[in-house]
Amino acid sequence: MANQNAKGFKRLVNACYFSVAGFKATWEHEEAFRQEVILFVITTPLAIWLGETNIEKLLLIGSMVLVLLVELLNSAVEAVVDRVGFEHHELSGRAKDIGSAAVMMSLAWAAVTWALILF
Numbered sequence: 001m002a003n004q005n006a007k008g009f010k011r012l013v014n015a016c017y018f019s020v021a022g023f024k025a026t027w028e029h030e031e032a033f034r035q036e037v038i039l040f041v042i043t044t045p046l047a048i049w050l051g052e053t054n055i056e057k058l059l060l061i062g063s064m065v066l067v068l069l070v071e072l073l074n075s076a077v078e079a080v081v082d083r084v085g086f087e088h089h090e091l092s093g094r095a096k097d098i099g100s101a102a103v104m105m106s107l108a109w110a111a112v113t114w115a116l117i118l119f
Helices: 006-031 029-051 054-084 088-117
Strands: none
Touching: 006 029, 006 054, 029 054, 029 088, 054 088
C-alpha cells in the first residue's frame, strides 16, 4: 500500500518503486505481456532501420508501446476481477472480454501502422 502521507520527491520515488513492482508482477504472471515485450524488442530495431523519417520511426515504435500499455491495463483489470472471485459472473467475464478486445484493437492498430508505413 502506498504511503498516503508522502509528498513531493518522496512520493515520486515511491511511485517509481510501485511502477517497477507492477512491471515485475506483469512479467512474472502474464505470458501475453512477455510475448509482447519480445515483439517490442524485435520490432524496435526494425523500426529504427526501416523508418525513413523520425515521424515514421516514432509511429512504428509508438504503436508497439501502445500494445504494451493496453496489455498492462488489461492485466490490471484481470487481476482485480480475479481478486473479487473466481466463480463465473457475467460482469466479470464481460470486463475480461472488454480488456481482451482492447488488446486486440491495439495489436490491429500496430499492424495497420506498420503495413501503411512499410508498404
